[in-house]
Amino acid sequence: MAKVPVQFTLNGSEKAEFIDSGTTLLHALRDKIGDTSPKGGCHQGTCGACSVIIDGELRLSCLTLVETCNGAVISTTSGLSEAGVLHPLQRAFLDTFATQCGFCTPGMIMAAKVLLDHTPNPSRDEVIEALSGNICRCTGYEPIIQAVLTAARSNSQNAA
Amino acid sequence: MALALQTFATVKDANAALKTQGTRYLGGGTLVVRAANEGDVSVSGLIRLTEPSLSTIAVAGDKVRIGASVTMAAIAGHPELGTLAKAARAVGGPAIRNMATVGGNLFAPAPYGDFAVALLALDATVSTDGGETSIETFLANRDGSRAVVTSVSFTLPKADSFRFLKVSRVKPKGVSVLSIAGALELSSDGTVTSARIALGCMADRPMRASAAEKALIGRTLTADGIAPALAAAGDGTSPITDPIASTWYRAEVLPVHLGRLLLA
Amino acid sequence: MELRKSYFADVRKDDLHEIGQPRPRSDSPGHVTGKTAFFADRNFPGMLHLKMVRSPHHHARIRSIDTSEAEKHPGVVKILTAKDVPHNVYTILILIQVGPEDETVLADGKVRWKGEAVVAVLAETERAAQEAAAKVKVDYEVLPAVFDMEEALKPGAPLVNEYHGQNYYLYDSGECRKVRFGDVEAGFAGADHILEESYQSSPIEHAPTETTGCVVAPEGNDRFTCYTNTQAMFFTLDNTSIILQMPGSKLHFVGGTVGGGFGGKVDVIVEPIAILGAKLTGRPVCFIYSREEEMQISSPRAAEKVVIKDGVMKDGRIVARKVTGYTDAGAYSRHSPYGAQKGAGHYPGPYTIPNVWIDTYCVYTNRTPSSAMRGFGVTIGDFALEVQMDKLARLIGMDPLEFRFINAYRDGDMKAHRQPTEGAALIECMQEASRAANWPVAEKYMAMSSYVKGA
Numbered sequence: 001m002a003k004v005p006v007q008f009t010l011n012g013s014e015k016a017e018f019i020d021s022g023t024t025l026l027h028a029l030r031d032k033i034g035d036t037s038p039k040g041g042c043h044q045g046t047c048g049a050c051s052v053i054i055d056g057e058l059r060l061s062c063l064t065l066v067e068t069c070n071g072a073v074i075s076t077t078s079g080l081s082e083a084g085v086l087h088p089l090q091r092a093f094l095d096t097f098a099t100q101c102g103f104c105t106p107g108m109i110m111a112a113k114v115l116l117d118h119t120p121n122p123s124r125d126e127v128i129e130a131l132s133g134n135i136c137r138c139t140g141y142e143p144i145i146q147a148v149l150t151a152a153r154s155n156s157q158n159a160a
Numbered sequence: 161m162a163l164a165l166q167t168f169a170t171v172k173d174a175n176a177a178l179k180t181q182g183t184r185y186l187g188g189g190t191l192v193v194r195a196a197n198e199g200d201v202s203v204s205g206l207i208r209l210t211e212p213s214l215s216t217i218a219v220a221g222d223k224v225r226i227g228a229s230v231t232m233a234a235i236a237g238h239p240e241l242g243t244l245a246k247a248a249r250a251v252g253g254p255a256i257r258n259m260a261t262v263g264g265n266l267f268a269p270a271p272y273g274d275f276a277v278a279l280l281a282l283d284a285t286v287s288t289d290g291g292e293t294s295i296e297t298f299l300a301n302r303d304g305s306r307a308v309v310t311s312v313s314f315t316l317p318k319a320d321s322f323r324f325l326k327v328s329r330v331k332p333k334g335v336s337v338l339s340i341a342g343a344l345e346l347s348s349d350g351t352v353t354s355a356r357i358a359l360g361c362m363a364d365r366p367m368r369a370s371a372a373e374k375a376l377i378g379r380t381l382t383a384d385g386i387a388p389a390l391a392a393a394g395d396g397t398s399p400i401t402d403p404i405a406s407t408w409y410r411a412e413v414l415p416v417h418l419g420r421l422l423l424a
Numbered sequence: 425m426e427l428r429k430s431y432f433a434d435v436r437k438d439d440l441h442e443i444g445q446p447r448p449r450s451d452s453p454g455h456v457t458g459k460t461a462f463f464a465d466r467n468f469p470g471m472l473h474l475k476m477v478r479s480p481h482h483h484a485r486i487r488s489i490d491t492s493e494a495e496k497h498p499g500v501v502k503i504l505t506a507k508d509v510p511h512n513v514y515t516i517l518i519l520i521q522v523g524p525e526d527e528t529v530l531a532d533g534k535v536r537w538k539g540e541a542v543v544a545v546l547a548e549t550e551r552a553a554q555e556a557a558a559k560v561k562v563d564y565e566v567l568p569a570v571f572d573m574e575e576a577l578k579p580g581a582p583l584v585n586e587y588h589g590q591n592y593y594l595y596d597s598g599e600c601r602k603v604r605f606g607d608v609e610a611g612f613a614g615a616d617h618i619l620e621e622s623y624q625s626s627p628i629e630h631a632p633t634e635t636t637g638c639v640v641a642p643e644g645n646d647r648f649t650c651y652t653n654t655q656a657m658f659f660t661l662d663n664t665s666i667i668l669q670m671p672g673s674k675l676h677f678v679g680g681t682v683g684g685g686f687g688g689k690v691d692v693i694v695e696p697i698a699i700l701g702a703k704l705t706g707r708p709v710c711f712i713y714s715r716e717e718e719m720q721i722s723s724p725r726a727a728e729k730v731v732i733k734d735g736v737m738k739d740g741r742i743v744a745r746k747v748t749g750y751t752d753a754g755a756y757s758r759h760s761p762y763g764a765q766k767g768a769g770h771y772p773g774p775y776t777i778p779n780v781w782i783d784t785y786c787v788y789t790n791r792t793p794s795s796a797m798r799g800f801g802v803t804i805g806d807f808a809l810e811v812q813m814d815k816l817a818r819l820i821g822m823d824p825l826e827f828r829f830i831n832a833y834r835d836g837d838m839k840a841h842r843q844p845t846e847g848a849a850l851i852e853c854m855q856e857a858s859r860a861a862n863w864p865v866a867e868k869y870m871a872m873s874s875y876v877k878g879a
Contacts (some may be wrong), residue, residue: 002164020549022163022206024193036465037458039683041633042715043197045190049633051255057233058255062197063189067165068208078458090456094448102455103462103633103683111254132333133253137633137684162551198714199475199554 008072010035011079019066026050026061029076037078037106041135048134051107052076058114058133077106080113088158089113089151098147100138108134112148121152163196165206171289174209174308183207185308187229188259190252191268207308214263214310217241222316228263228309232275235262243322247278247341250326253333263309266295267302270361270400274326274339277366280358281341282322284314299365317343325421326360327413329404336361337405338414340369340421344376352376357418361410362397371395372418386422390415431852435875451681460681463651466639468708472501474701475553476711477543477560478721479535482790483569483582486533486542490561494545497559499552502705504544506532509700510669513587515757516692519662526587527756527793529667529696535564536584536755537792539721546701546709569790573729573750576789584755584788593753593761593786601768603782605840611744611779615735617819622731623808627724627752630797634683636722637712638694640702648699649676653683656690663692668700675699687796691723691758723795726760727752728767730808735779736816740830747771749784749805754793759800761786766801772840773809774850775831780840829854829869848874 003018010033017032026043029035029052041049043062050062053075080087086094089109099105108131115122115130122130127148128141136144165186168174178185182204184192196203214229219240226235235241235248236257251260251274265275266286279295286298288307295312298305323342328334339360345353355376357369371392379385399410427444454460491503506512509529518525531542543560547553568582575581576591584591595601612618638652654660657679665672682689698711713722728751735744749767753760764786771782797803817827829851837845851874858865 002162004165020162021165022196022551024197030465031467034467035458036461039462039634040464041635041683044194044715045252045256045259046715047633048253048255057258059258060190060255063193063259065165065186065189065193065206067167076458077456081457086453086456093456094452097449097452099449099452099455101632101634101684102451102460102681105455106458109456114254129332130254133255135633137631137686162549196551198716199557201551201555201558 004067006066006070008069008074010074011076021067023066024062025052025059025064025066025069025074028066029061035076035078037076039103039106041103046135047104047107048111049104049107051110051134053110053114056114056117058111060133075110075113077109080109087113088154089116089148092147092151092154093144096143096147096150098139098143104134104136104139108136108144112151115148116152116155121156122148124149163204163206165208167208167210169210171209171211171214171308171310174207175289175306177207178306178308180205187261187264188231190256190260191264191272209308219316223313224316225311225313226262227311229261232257232260232262232265235275241316243317243319244278247275247324247326250274250324250336250339262312266298266309266312267305270364271336271402271404273366274336274360277339277358277360278324278341279312279314280366280368281324281343281356282314282317283343283356284312287311287313296368302365321345323421323424325417327417335404338362338399338410338417340418342421344381344422346381350380351378352381359397359414361405362394362399362414364400367397369393369395369397369418376422381422383419383423386419389422390419393418428856431849431856454681462634462681462683463639463653464634464637464710464712466641466651468639468641471639471708471710472546472548472701472705473550473553474698474709474711475545475547475550475557476541476717477545477557477562479531479538479540479542479562479564481535481564481566481569482538482571483567483584484535484564485567486531486535487563487565489543489563491543493561494543494556494559497547497552497556499548500545500556501548501707502546502701503556503560504530504546504697504701504704505542506530508704509667509697511667514663514667514692516659516663516759517757517762518666519659522757522761524587526585527758537790539792540755541697544697544701546705546707571789571791573727573752573785573787573789576787577785582790584790588788591788593757593764593788595761595765600783600785601765603768603771603780603840605781605842606744606779608744608746608779608781612733612735612746615743616738617736617816618733619736619812619816619819620731620733621812621815622729623804623811624729625727625804625807627727627792627794628797629719629722629724630684630686630688631719632682632684632686632688635713635715635718636689636694637710638698639708639710640695640698641708642702642706643676647674647676648702649678650695650699651678651680652695653685654679654689654692654695655682655685655687656692659690660692660695664696664699667692667696668703686798687725687800688722690796691793693722721792723754723758723793725797725800725803726754726763726794727791728804730805732808732812734812734816736820738820740817740820740822740827742775742777742816742831744779745772745777746781747783749782751784751786751801752791752794753786753788754791755788756793757786758793758795760794763794763796763801767805769841770802770805771809773806773813774833774848775813775828776833776837776845777831777840782840823865825854825858825863826865826869829865829872832872832874834873835875850874
């Protein structure tokens with residue numbers, strides 16, 4: 001089986017691996033690199049649990065071949081907190097009870113982060129749109145929407 | 161056999177490589193990687209292209225050329241393609257729109273392919289290295305297509321002459337019950353002078369509602385005026401059955417939604 | 425959050441310190457940082473991937489299975505068929521003496537539903553397992569199938585499951601679970617109105633975000649660690665012990681966070697075959713359902729049909745209720761005999777009715793085996809009962825909420841299945857609902873109590 005070299009930045013650190021051609025980014029992150037925060041819920045682009053940020057854009061790692069990520073800058077939820085301090089989104093998901101089983105949470109947080117990076121003060125409808133590719137089956141969407149709105153408010157307070 | 165990916169710089173080389181059996185073209189990955197993930201062992205090799213022209217949008221006057229690798233997100237966010245933004249946003253959620261391409265949408269089996277429905281109503285031209293084809297001919301023959309689509313071109317409709325509707329049970333993102341696109345021209349007295357109506361989910365791929373189009377000519381967009389078109393809306397359709405809706409349901413609601421689109 | 429302490433204030437010491445207080449969830453920090461370990465987050469060097477060859481038919485005899493081409497496929501390590509499974513015929517509830525054993529781990533001579541597991545392929549990669557699975561040849565003789573419960577109960581219907589011998593579960597009470605209380609026919613005879621309606625539901629899939637699966641690692645000493653997202657750890661451990669004929673001490677089950685279950689992960693399906701694969705190859709094995717398998721193969725909530733006949737008086741009292749319930753188990757029992765039995769106990773609903781007759785059937789059809797899901801056995805029944813209550817109220821021209829107050833069970837009332845009611849709170853819930861929904865009822869109902877006699 002042909003191994004191909006792949007190099008990218010993951011959560012600020014350089015990664016270089018030899019990976020089987022045709023491997024998805026999801027499998028590469030989880031099985032080779034050991035970042036299991038993106039989850040495989042459907043492997044068909046429907047659930048959003050594998051969402052990651054590639055070069056500033058929300059992507060589904062289950063449908064992205066890792067060879068197409070050479071030189072990319074990739075962020076996952078496991079890299080969001082710095083020095084043990086939770087990111088405002090993580091804090092808000094905790095405080096508003098926006099997690100239950102937790103399986104959709106890393107993907108939800110990625111989708112929310114991309115939204116807040118581009119739209120620091122989103123409307124409720126913008127939050128709903130931004131999370132629309134991410135399926136939650138237990139928490140219910142309302143606490144998750146509230147978490148994103150709460151994080152946006154705490155960001156703008158910190159900036160003020 | 162592992163799933164090997166080959167990257168090419170030119171369309172010509174990619175087309176040559178696509179001749180190998182089991183080889184598929186990788187656009188955004190939302191169709192072909194999904195198929196491979198789900199165990200479609202007929203896909204054994206993937207081809208991709210780095211040719212930059214495939215990722216560009218060119219607007220000259222009312223003439224538009226969209227490279228096949230352009231994503232739904234890029235179309236939805238393009239300042240001069242506002243009339244198509246609704247159709248581009250109808251595809252998937254934000255992450256899918258960052259990946260799914262115009263070229264790929266032409267191959268998406270129902271219930272997917274909402275943007276191709278819009279392109280069909282716009283009478284787009286599909287380009288490959290071998291030349292140009294009308295979208296209708298392209299869609300009819302797409303199963304045997306072995307050449308990379310390089311771009312789609314069309315004349316940008318006036319904002320008020322193009323209408324698009326996607327019906328889904330889950331909002332804002334849900335798989336289509338059906339989608340409808342209409343390009344209508346009206347005379348000054350409000351009668352329809354030309355109509356192209358395209359339907360999604362009414363067959364295994366986007367199709368024209370030819371009978372409804374004919375029935376609209378010379379009519380006004382009023383409840384009475386569109387009645388013959390609604391009565392003919394289902395002519396020639398064979399709606400799909402899937403977990404979203406049955407053939408029966410799709411056929412029943414098509415005239416309802418076409419009516420809403422025409423009267424909107 | 426508001427805690428209404430006025431209800432039951434006189435029967436409870438007001439010493440609640442935790443209830444009514446928000447407390448952070450202990451698992452949330454792991455969830456928001458992506459550090460919570462789900463079963464599939466375990467990865468072992470040399471891990472094999474298991475893919476199942478499944479029946480394309482609803483009901484068929486297996487003439488032959490040919491795995492020779494699949495065995496030669498590059499990357500294939502082991503192929504398992506029924507003969508490899510030490511105790512291939514099992515049923516989950518045998519642990520609590522609810523038999524007979526009626527389900528095969530891998531199909532043996534026959535398949536009874538579309539999607540049934542026939543051959544397990546273990547390979548170095550997921551892709552190799554998929555490719556080899558496509559090369560397994562199974563020769564089927566298609567048999568007539570039955571998909572409707574009432575059709576299945578008719579004489580001459582295709583027999584779904586030979587281990588039962590008929591298309592219903594045979595309880596110790598006979599062909600159905602029965603509840604008899606008072607004299608239902610006398611009740612109907614004395615009623616002002618009779619209303620008989622039937623209700624039915626389709627199967628419902630839980631659709632958890634995390635699909636069913638497990639990862640098994642040999643410990644090197646004939647012991648196997650199984651990381652699983654089962655919701656029924658010890659049922660799974662004990663059934664695996666029976667199926668593999670291995671002492672429980674050789675099986676080390678590690679559960680933990682489940683990525684959504686809703687009852688869909690209580691069956692014993694993936695673990696025994698994955699552990700068998702690990703045992704026979706000496707390699708770690710993962711068996712994880714694809715999304716399609718989760719939707720099509722994992723047990724759904726049973727389809728049900730409920731026929732309710734009620735006798736009601738003009739003053740609002742229900743005097744007789746006869747219920748016939750049908751639970752579609754699909755091809756195998758799993759938890760459905762228990763679900764149908766639960767329905768029998770539940771069907772009068774939270775109402776005190778003097779004359780009750782209940783029959784609940786657990787029926788076998790050639791559909792996907794159904795099993796547990798959130799209140800299975802009673803949820804569809806509650807839908808049927810409450811729609812029926814609204815229809816009854818309309819029939820006698822009474823407010824539907826007041827109608828429920830009149831019939832609500834209260835402490836001390838004898839339920840149809842001979843359990844005296846204790847700790848009822850229906851009256852109080854409805855009083856609060858009346859306020860919250862701004863749906864006023866007569867003052868006498870607002871003065872009622874679940875436990876004060878005469879109130």
